[in-house]
Amino acid sequence: MTPEELLTVASRVVEKAGNDEQIEVACSHGRSTSIRAYEGEVESMTTAESHAIGVRVLVEGREGFASAGSLDDDVVGEMLAEARDNARFAEADPHVGIAKPDGVDAVDIDLWRDSVAEMPSADKIDLALNLERRVRDADERITGVRAVSYGDSMGSFALASTAGITAATRATSASLSVQALALDGDRTQTGFAYDGAREPADLDADRVVDRAVSHTVDLLGSTKPKTTTVDLVLDPHLAATVLGLVAGTLTGDRVLKGRSPFVDRVDEVIAAETLTLIDDPTDPDSLGADSHDGEGLACRRIPLVEQGVLRGYLHDSYTGRRSGAGSTGSAVRSTRGLPSPGLQALSVAPGEGSLESLIGGVTEGLLVFNLAGLHSGVNPVSGDFSVGVSGRMIRDGQLAEPVNECTIASTLQRLLLDISAVGGEVIRLPNGVSTPPIVIGGVALSGAA
Template structure:
């Protein structure tokens, strides 16, 4: 059934049952995952999803309902569930349906060429990725994980105030985890790529990056405990930012769960630190023209040269603060309620390469991986204590690999101690692909080792 026609029928039934303003959120999508182990296809997963949700105002309260059955037979139950849900809601927070923004910037995140790539090509690519890893060095004992995946998603938002928005996009990703062995010393390395252009995925290049990462860590030992100048490499800096992203949410601020409360237009970080939320970023995996409430997205500097400029808002939090929403309402799927999240969220890159930053240091530590991010930190206080891997820096050069160390500090203090941002901006894997950072040079952090 044509979606517009179905939505109109849902609204008509809702109106008849006493609902006021209403909104339908429809989404459909598919995802493919291929895994290869020892030249054989070891994992194959293809999933599809489709559903829609209805939000509606009844006696001043917002009710929710959703269904996976996208046809006329589900209309009565959808409306009935919204009415029931609205009567049991006990929140005093006012929610309302948005009439639409004046203007929406066109954002294209769908690459039709990705749709044309045959499944056999994808399987051959991931087999080649594994094969290339084994070719690079005899110390490679296994390719532990070798994966290719892609996905497609489409969203329609429509409401009784005349809003009708449509968005679709696709994404591909690949990664390999390799194991190298030298006598009793065993290390792993990983490399990944994301995007929606299959032709840009180079199996040899990805394999070399993963193997070289593992080989470089052979012979790693701990280091004496102390305060060190530290460079947090781009991937690890992005992981750390992802763990603390919630502190920039207006909801966290209003619930006293963020120490950034009351800090607007104050210096919260070094003047080298600028934090951007860019929904229009070309090639960005979270690029979009509207948010989960149908509000036009906006480019914004959340932190500019260390000064906190804004929090992330949805309609509910912005109304509480008496300001305009920032267009950061999020809705994970048609089943989800409204939350807050950034789009492409990243630390703005600087001028110097990682090599140039390292060469400027007499001594210090380069951290290439942080572990235990969801158990070893407190996003409210900002304190963290994390296991780490990396390299010792001596005389402006990488001296040796380092392991069995713990890096400890406070995120709010770390932001103030950023001395340099690298030029090597990198985003994470799907799930965290919207968070990015270049390498960050930090004045000092406590390292616990020997």
């Protein structure tokens, strides 16, 4: 379905609003292909078409929500009735409500590429098969591949509300991923790599092969290191993970509800002076780019941290009203869930130097290949940070022995202040983060006694 057709469905529901009733309806439609290859053959191929609707009803500050995986008339009617019923039982808050138009114009970004639909299935299968073959052939120490996958999607989204907001957008994406295996005595080492883009032609298979293979074979012979203190070198993939966790605590709901370590810190220094973080979905080159947020407001460029100083938080319409700051156009949502403020396209301002030159500047450090247990090891309320890690030690600017079965520990607050270098080469990642590599000084590494 086109975005315009979805908008018609959404608008028809909105028209049913009664007096004193606010309604916001989101609808989406997507088609996707997913291919997994194994040992030179297609292991599985999935073709899928999905619909979804999410209905938000607000009556006198009370909110109800219902969602379904179908746009059939009877289902849509049932969801409106259910959302209305749910609103009866919620408790009122004067700040709760749908977004109101705020006069900010949406950027005109084309996130759609016809090639995703036009490319024959056989060519998509070849992308997966070739990736597997290249990884297996790249190094004789690679003994297998656990999974290779290619995926793409074409999605349309529309939103309409009683406040007069309408948005209709569409986007395509494609991705490649692989996990390589290498036997290492009685153990097996693995390396994972992926890439994402708006269309298959923009996927960087070379980078995926290099990263998966080098991360696998460079871990061969790894041992548990001695407990010590290291400078952590994070390549853009891992810098994106860590800085994304930090920026995720800078949202209006976390701050207003006292669940962020950075409450009441605006205009204070929270990070090293080399760090500037901006959420900028209006940058068309970011893979997190978008014209509208999850409540239909225009996306905008939001400075979060400038030269180490906290500048503000991300708000949706609710936290914007409650804090007095106004929405920053940062509502994120799935069609099937309520909006909440979140990151869309985090951009880390580049400093200077390549990953190699950052490694060269470290006396005792660790080049990280993999962080494990992020969902259990990082507490976004207290900021406590403790995660499993593997990678290669750095001694006097040179890569040294591989290590695994160890952890690094700090707090999100300390990690920000301990950033000692920000590199110059930015990579744009599929999760919307664009960042260079970074170095974090003096982090506790736990291993053998």
